[in-house]
Each structure stands twice: as C-alpha cells, then as structure tokens.
Amino acid sequence: MEKRELRLMKGNEALAEAAIRAGADAYFGYPITPQTEVIEYLFETDCTARTGMAVLQAESEVSAINMVYGCAATGHRVLTSTSSPGFSLMAEGISYIAGAELPCLLINVSRGGPGLGTIQPSQADYFQTVKGCGHGDYKLLTLAPSSVQEMADFVALGFDLAFKYRNPVCILSDGSLGQMMEKVYLPEQRPRLTEYPDWATNGTPKGKERRFITSLNLLPQQHELVNIRLQEKYRRMEQEEVRYETIMCDDAEYVIVAFGIIARIAQKSVELLRAKGIKVGLFRPITLYPFPMNQITELAENPRIKGFTSVELNAGQMIEDIRLAVEGRKPVGFFGRLGGMVPTPEEIENAIIKQFDL
Amino acid sequence: MDVKDIIKPENLVYKKSRLMSDNVFNFCPGCGHGVAVRTIAEVIEEMGIENDVIGISPVGCSVFLYDFYKFDVVEAAHGRACAVATGIKRVQPDKFVFTYQGDGDLAAIGTGETMHACNRGENIVIVFINNGIYGMTGGQMAPTTLEGMKTTTCPRGRDVKTMGYPLAITPLLAQLPGTYYVTRQSVQTPAAVRKTKKALRQAFENQKNKKGTSIVEIVSNCNSGWGMSPTAANKWMEENMFAKYPLGDMKVDGQLVINNVYEKK
Ligand SMILES: Cc1ncc(C[n+]2csc(CCOP(=O)(O)OP(=O)(O)O)c2C)c(N)n1
Numbered sequence: 115m116e117k118r119e120l121r122l123m124k125g126n127e128a129l130a131e132a133a134i135r136a137g138a139d140a141y142f143g144y145p146i147t148p149q150t151e152v153i154e155y156l157f158e159t160d161c162t163a164r165t166g167m168a169v170l171q172a173e174s175e176v177s178a179i180n181m182v183y184g185c186a187a188t189g190h191r192v193l194t195s196t197s198s199p200g201f202s203l204m205a206e207g208i209s210y211i212a213g214a215e216l217p218c219l220l221i222n223v224s225r226g227g228p229g230l231g232t233i234q235p236s237q238a239d240y241f242q243t244v245k246g247c248g249h250g251d252y253k254l255l256t257l258a259p260s261s262v263q264e265m266a267d268f269v270a271l272g273f274d275l276a277f278k279y280r281n282p283v284c285i286l287s288d289g290s291l292g293q294m295m296e297k298v299y300l301p302e303q304r305p306r307l308t309e310y311p312d313w314a315t316n317g318t319p320k321g322k323e324r325r326f327i328t329s330l331n332l333l334p335q336q337h338e339l340v341n342i343r344l345q346e347k348y349r350r351m352e353q354e355e356v357r358y359e360t361i362m363c364d365d366a367e368y369v370i371v372a373f374g375i376i377a378r379i380a381q382k383s384v385e386l387l388r389a390k391g392i393k394v395g396l397f398r399p400i401t402l403y404p405f406p407m408n409q410i411t412e413l414a415e416n417p418r419i420k421g422f423t424s425v426e427l428n429a430g431q432m433i434e435d436i437r438l439a440v441e442g443r444k445p446v447g448f449f450g451r452l453g454g455m456v457p458t459p460e461e462i463e464n465a466i467i468k469q470f471d472l
Numbered sequence: 473m474d475v476k477d478i479i480k481p482e483n484l485v486y487k488k489s490r491l492m493s494d495n496v497f498n499f500c501p502g503c504g505h506g507v508a509v510r511t512i513a514e515v516i517e518e519m520g521i522e523n524d525v526i527g528i529s530p531v532g533c534s535v536f537l538y539d540f541y542k543f544d545v546v547e548a549a550h551g552r553a554c555a556v557a558t559g560i561k562r563v564q565p566d567k568f569v570f571t572y573q574g575d576g577d578l579a580a581i582g583t584g585e586t587m588h589a590c591n592r593g594e595n596i597v598i599v600f601i602n603n604g605i606y607g608m609t610g611g612q613m614a615p616t617t618l619e620g621m622k623t624t625t626c627p628r629g630r631d632v633k634t635m636g637y638p639l640a641i642t643p644l645l646a647q648l649p650g651t652y653y654v655t656r657q658s659v660q661t662p663a664a665v666r667k668t669k670k671a672l673r674q675a676f677e678n679q680k681n682k683k684g685t686s687i688v689e690i691v692s693n694c695n696s697g698w699g700m701s702p703t704a705a706n707k708w709m710e711e712n713m714f715a716k717y718p719l720g721d722m723k724v725d726g727q728l729v730i731n732n733v734y735e736k737k
Contacts, residue, residue, distance in 0.1 A: 139563050168562040172555070173588040180552035180585070184528070184559025187546045192559070210549050315544040316560075317524045317567050326538035328547035 118299040125265040125291040126151035128298045129195070129221065132266035134161045136273055137306040138219075139190035140168040142181035144200060147233040148289035149223035152195040165306055175200040179207030179220075186216035187327040189314025191273050191307060195221035197289070198239050199230065201247070208282055209248025213329025215344075217276035219269065220254070220284045223292035226454035234454025235289035237374060240431035243286045244403045251341055253348045255283045255355065256402040258373040262296035270301060275355065277311070279347055286402060288427065290375045290456065348404075357400035358409055362388065366395030368470055369413055370462070371436050372425040373399045380425050382459035383466065392472055402432070410439035421445040423469055425462055428452065445469075489513040491522050495539045502702025504692030505533050507659040508601060508668070509540055512570070515672045516543065521680075525568045526560055528553045530582070532574035533607045551582025554589035557596045568679055570597035575616040576606045579641040586645070593650030593684035597675040600642065600687060603694040604713060611697035615639040618716055623697070638716055642689045646722040652684035654723040658691045658714070660706040683726070691717045 123131065130152045133141065141161075143153045153171060161167040172178035178194050185192040196204065201222045211218060222243060226236035243256050255275055257268045265287060272283040310316055318324040331337035359377075362384055363369060372380040377398040387394040397413065399406050413419050421444050424433035430448045437446050449465035451457045457465075466472070491513040499505040516522050522543045529537030531550035538545035548556040553571035561569045578586050578600050589596065605623055606612040612625040618638050620629040630638070646654040653675055657668040668690060675686035691713050695705035721729045 140559070142559060142562075170558070170562060173584055176552070177555040177558075177585050177588065180549060180555035181559035181562070183548070183552075184546060184556035185563055186559075187556075188526070188560050188564055190563045192563075206549055207552070214547070315526055315546050316564055317526060318522065318544050320523050324541075324543050324545075326545045326547070328538060330535060330547055 118301065120297055120299055122295055123262060123298050124151055124293060124295050125262045125287065126223065126293070127155045128262045128266040128300070129269060129285070130155035131159070131300055132269035133193055134159070134165055134167060135301050135303045136270040137165070137191060137304045138167050138193055138273070139306055140185045140192045141194065142170050142172050142178040142185070142192070143194045143196060144172050144175045144178050146197045146200045148225060148235075148292045149195050149197045149221065151292070152221065165303070167306070175203035176207065179204035182218050183207055183211050183214070183216065186211060186218040187214070187314065188316040189307070189310030193219035193221065195223065197222065198224045198227050198236070201239060201242065205248040207248070208254065209250050209252060210329050211282045212248070212252035212254070213250060214327050215280040216282070216327065217273070217280055218282050219272045219276055220282055221287065222284060223287045223289060225289050226452070232454035233289060235291070235375060235427060235456060236454055237288060237376065237427035238429070238431070239286065240402065240426070240428060243284055244405070244435075252344060253281070253351070253403055255279065255281055255351055255404070257283065257285050257357070258400060258402050259285060259287055259291060260374050260377045260398065262291065262294065262298045265291055266298050266300060270304070279351060281347065286374070288375055352404040355401055356404050356406045356409070358406040359398040359400060361396040361398070363395035363397060363413065365393055365418075367393040367418060367420050368466060369395050369397050369419060369422045370425055370466065371397045371399070371410070371422055371432070373402060373432065375456070376425055376427055379457065379459055380462055383462035386459055386463045387466060392466070394466060399432070405435045405439070407435070407439045410436060411441070414440040414443040419444060421447065421470055423447045423449060423466055425465070426450045427456065489517045491517050491542050493540055493542050497540065498536050499533060500696045502693070502695045502705065504603070504659045504690065505601060507665060508599065508690050508692065509537065509572070511659065511665060511669050512572070512599060512672055513541060515669060515676055516568075519673070519676055521568050521676070524566070525570070528557050528569065528571040530571070530573055530577045531608070532577045534572045534574060534577070534601070535608070537572055551577050551580070552585055553577065553582065554585040554594070554596070554598065558589055558592070558594050561594055561596055565595065568597070568676060570599060570676075572599045573601065574607065575600070575602045575604065575614045579615040579639050583641070586641075590645045590648045590685045590687070591650045593652070595679055595682050595684055597679055598685065598687045599672070600689040601692050602689055602717060603692045603697070605694045605697040607694045607697050611694070615641070616717075618712055640717060642687060643722055645687055646728060650685050651687060651723055652726045653678050653686040654689075655687070655721045656689040656691060656717060656719050658709075658719055660693065660709065689717075691719065
C-alpha cells in the first residue's frame with residue numbers, strides 16, 4: 115500500500131495541496147470567499163519553488179478562465195478555483211474550452227445566490243454546472259466531493275478525466291467543504307508533465323505539422339459534425355464515468371438522494387431513522403454529470419422501494435434528474451434549505467417521516 | 473506577351489513567406505489586415521523562430537489567423553487574447569507568444585485583460601490593428617472611432633457627448649512600467665510597411681531578450697466598413713486617423729518618447 119501523509123486541513127487547503135501533488139503546471143484565479151484559501155495556500159507553500167508550478171492572481175475571473183484556456187491549449191495541467199459569482203463570469207470561457215476540447219480542472223466552492231447572495235454554503239449552482247453555465251451544447255464532467263478527503267482525491271482524478279476526454283472537469287464543492295477541517299490522507303507527489311499531447315499548441319515541433327486550437331466553424335454542415343462528435347464523447351462519459359455511493363440501500367424502502375456536504379449530514383439522518391426501525395438508505399451521486407441515471411432507475415424498478423427524497427441545499431435542482439431517472443415509477447419528494455442555510459440531521463429525518471407519513 | 477513569360481526568377485520582386493498557407497484571406501480587398509498578417513510571418517521567418525511561436529487570434533477579422541499561418545495558433549474569445557497569451561507564456565516562458573487584436577478586442581471588451589497583461593509586463597508581443605471600426609461585425613462604432621465619423625451604430629457621426637471620445641489606448645499603456653516598447657505604425661505604403669516590419673522585429677527581439685510587453689499598433693483602414701474604395705480609404709486614413717493617432721514611437725527601451733504620446737493639435 116502506498117504510504118500517504120496524514121494531515122488536518124481545510125478543504126480548500128487540501129485541494130490546493132493535492133493540486134501541487136497531482137503535478138499541476140499552473141493555477142490562475144481571482145479571490146472570492148469561500149475559496150480564497152486555495153490561491154493563498156499555493157503562494158504560502160511556494161508551489162513554484164516546490165514543483166515549478168506557475169500561480170498567478172488574475173485581474174478577474176474572466177481573465178483567469180482565459181488564462182486557463184491558453185495554458186490548457188499548450189497541453190499543460192491547469193486549474194482554477196472560484197465561487198458562484200466568479201463561476202458565472204467564467205461561463206463564456208468554459209464554453210470555449212469545451213468547444214475547443216481542452217482539458218482543465220475548474221473548482222466551484224459554491225455559495226448562496228442569486229446575486230451577491232451569501233458566503234455560506236449552497237448547492238444552488240447544480241443547474242449552472244450540470245446543465246450548462248456557458249452557451250452551446252456542451253457538458254462539464256462534474257465531481258461532487260463530500261469530504262475534505264475527496265476534495266483532495268478528486269484533483270488528480272479530475273485532471274486524468276480531463277485529459278482522457280479532452281474536456282473541462284468541474285469539482286462542485288461548497289462553502290462548508292471548503293472551510294471545514296478534517297483529517298486527510300495526501301497523495302504522494304507525482305511529477306509534472308514532461309511530454310505533451312500531439313494536439314497541444316506549444317510551438318510546432320521541427321518536421322511536424324503545426325497545430326491550432328479553435329472552437330470556430332462558420333459552415334453549419336461542418337459544425338454539426340463537430341457537435342455530433344462532442345455528443346458522442348458525452349455519451350462515452352455517460353457509459354464509463356458514472357460514480358456514486360450507496361449507503362444501506364440493500365434493504366432500504368426509502369432512499370434519500372443527496373450529494374456533497376448534505377450527503378454527509380443525511381448519512382446521520384439515515385442512522386436516526388434506522389434507529390426508529392424505518393428502512394432508509396442513502397444514494398450519493400459522486401458524478402453529477404454524468405448523473406447515475408441507470409442506477410436510480412434500477413432502484414425505482416425495485417418493488418421494495420417505496421419512494422425517494424432529494425435533499426439539497428437549494429430549491430430543488432438535482433430532483434429534476436432524479437425524476438427523469440425514476441420516470442414516475444415512485445414518488446419523489448424534496449427537502450431543501452436555501453440561501454446558505456444547512457439543515458440538521460433531525461430536520462431531514464422529520465422531512466422523510468412527513469413525506470412518507472411514517 | 474503571355475503571363476508565363478513574366479514568371480521568371482529574375483523578375484521575382486516579392487515572395488510570400490513560407491510561413492503563410494495557400495488559403496485565401498478572408499479580408500476584404502484593400503484592407504490593411506492582410507499586409508499586417510504577412511509582415512508578421514516575414515519577421516518570424518527571418519528570425520527563424522517559427523518552431524517556437526504561438527499566435528493568438530481573438531474574435532474579430534483576426535479570428536481566422538490559423539487558416540493563414542503555418543505555425544501554432546490559438547483562437548481566443550473576443551477581448552481575451554492577452555489573458556490567453558499569459559496562460560501560455562507562464563508555462564512556456566521560452567516560446568514566442570504574440571496576440572493580434574482589433575480595436576474592439578483590445579480597447580473595448582478586452583481593455584482589462586490588455587491593461588493588466590501590460591501592467592504585469594507579460595513578455596509578449598501585442599499587435600494592435602486600429603481601424604477605427606468593428607470590421608468583423610459589419611462596421612459598428614469602435615472605441616477608436618473618430619469624432620463625427622459615421623458607423624452603423626453612430627449613423628449621424630460619433631457624438632462624443634453621448635458616445636465618449638475616441639480612445640487612444642497605446643499612450644496609456646506606454647505609461648505602465650510593464651511595457652518596454654510601444655510604437656504606432658501603418659501599412660498603406662511600401663515605406664510604411666518597411667517601418668512596421670522593423671517595429672515588429674524589434675518587438676520580437678524584445679521578447680527574446682525578456683524585456684516585457686511590446687506593443688505594435690498599426691493604424692489601418694477598413695474600406696468596407698468605412699464605405700470607401702481602398703485608395704480613398706487610405707487617403708482618408710492619412711488625413712484623419714493619423715491626426716488623432718500620430719505615427720511614431722511612444723516608448724523605446726522602456727523609456728517614454730514624450731512627444732509622440734499624444735495627438736498633435
Ligand atoms: C462576447 C462577444 N461579444 C461580441 C461579439 C461579436 N463581435 C465579434 S467581432 C466584434 C468586433 C470586432 O472588432 P475589432 O476587434 O475592432 O476587430 P476588426 O474586426 O475590426 O478587425 C464583435 C463585437 C463576440 N464574438 N463575442
């Protein structure tokens with residue numbers, strides 16, 4: 115077994131440390147609570163001295179995402195992190211990155227909106243991340259950590275998936291995961307890249323064809339083909355990259371579906387309900403896109419299961435995907451808190467009891 | 473005499489750079505973009521750096537640069553060329569990175585990116601085509617549009633009271649400690665092209681010597697957008713654009729050349 119260093123860290127710091135250890139080549143970002151520790155940590159630990167990784171505070175998120183675009187075009191491992199309003203500003207750039215098929219890692223440590231909203235945790239950016247954000251038919255492969263450990267683990271995974279598919283990968287976290295401290299096993303340092311993909315525009319190697327990066331196609335006939343190819347890629351992701359976790363679903367009659375921090379809290383609610391003899395399980399999507407559709411459909415088809423409850427830190431966003439998967443086979447209820455509020459395990463427990471009249 | 477009789481080595485006075493592809497320009501006949509684009513290729517060829525060059529072509533008439541050059545090119549979102557260049561340069565400091573931007577791109581939507589890249593002294597070359605109009609989108613007002621000049625979004629002429637003043641942005645950028653070389657040139661005559669070429673060479677040499685940001689502004693025409701014949705457009709440019717945007721160096725070797733910074737009254 116590989117020897118892993120154990121530390122007590124904030125989610126944001128663990129993520130930053132993991133980025134250095136994942137062999138990231140560059141970070142570009144702009145401060146915004148509750149994720150600013152990422153860039154602060156990179157400077158504080160002097161990542162440039164450690165691995166040669168470049169780090170730059172951009173003048174805006176618009177600029178940061180375009181620095182990411184340029185850096186990604188050269189085939190380097192590059193990431194940025196921000197929180198909700200900043201992610202909105204990055205939307206156009208993300209669409210360009212997806213359109214030009216460039217790999218990169220985007221972190222959204224999300225907070226409550228709309229507008230300036232609050233710096234408290236929220237999952238109200240689910241739609242923004244999973245259903246679009248920028249313009250055009252593209253998909254953002256989205257990982258949703260639910261612990262500081264996963265904040266760290268998903269960095270290298272995110273880079274690898276980004277390069278595997280030549281697609282931006284997003285880690286959709288939230289203010290509580292970013293700010294809370296937990297013990298975390300850190301991965302060992304992996305080397306930075308020394309060879310770059312054939313498509314990378316990092317200066318034409320002698321005797322080779324020059325490369326170019328663009329998302330432009332004036333001819334619709336051509337551009338439809340590009341879009342079809344992109345869609346095929348997304349279908350491949352849906353086949354190969356679905357990740358999820360089930361807790362006590364084997365004998366469950368009721369299933370809570372929750373991602374991220376709220377799944378951690380709901381785990382406690384499951385215990386509380388089980389103590390009352392109510393057979394509840396937890397289904398935690400880890401990839402929000404691709405969403406674990408088939409797995410939820412399978413649960414819905416199981417005669418033992420009487421219903422689902424989507425628990426989210428928003429007004430009900432992931433529930434739409436759950437309903438698509440359930441297709442009316444079973445009732446799907448919702449419980450959520452808004453605007454930065456986080457429910458207690460008991461609140462969730464009560465919501466389940468009320469929904470199913472238990 | 474047949475055309476074949478003329479095509480002989482001894483009659484050869486000009487040859488396309490081998491770094492230019494055979495694709496037909498998307499630029500309108502008479503437009504200065506084509507001359508600027510090929511002059512950059514000539515400089516890169518003469519310096520022998522084509523294996524280490526990455527060009528950035530943001531949205532605007534510049535967007536198809538990758539169709540014309542035979543070296544690596546990255547297309548960029550409208551206004552973001554300097555940010556994209558920064559992202560490339562920070563991980564590949566030994567490569568030559570240049571942007572090729574219109575006035576809308578550099579001085580309107582991308583002012584922030586441009587200003588801050590210059591302020592950081594990013595070691596890149598910025599080629600800035602100032603044609604006083606939005607060419608690509610069919611002739612709308614640009615930040616550089618002259619007072620009284622007509623465009624589709626100021627059909628009765630630019631009214632500075634409501635639409636702001638023509639923005640001479642390079643003198644502002646020249647004030648920043650990060651810029652090392654700022655010059656304003658043109659490409660409407662062979663003599664002007666030669667000067668521009670020299671300026672571009674200087675800019676790329678500066679990058680080689682890690683001097684910081686070099687900006688070559690090229691005051692150019694947009695005969696379609698201006699609604700003029702190519703020759704009339706050049707004449708109008710010389711009489712009107714050059715008055716507001718006088719040609720010459722604004723900053724050389726990191727030193728301001730004060731006289732040329734502002735328009736001549
Ligand atoms: C975000 C965004 N806004 C607007 C446009 C539309 N647009 C494309 S090119 C352009 C202006 C180009 O003018 P300029 O930069 O001066 O270059 P020129 O075409 O004159 O060379 C505009 C407004 C766009 N592509 N993206």
